[in-house]
Amino acid sequence: MEKINIAIAADKEVYNFEVADYPHHERGHCKFEVFKDGELVAGFDPDAQHILHICNNKGQLPEEVLHLLADQIERYHW
Secondary structure, eight states, X not given: OEEEEEEEXXXXXXXXXXXXXXXXXXXXXXXEEEEETTEEEEEEEEOTTSOEEXXXXXXXXXXXXXXXXXXXXXXXXO
């Protein structure tokens, strides 16, 4: 499992996340899990074209933040 730190600026706020990549993810577990202050807040799964889609939004993050997060994760991994 690889982890990266990502900062997202949106709505005049900076969000700091840690993203875990599970290369051999299984059902019920997103490929990329996003943590904020140690708590799971979101997850993403790639489709066949490696475009990330929201797997969960447990932290009820704003949609804009989720899209920016997906963009950053895609840049690191593809």
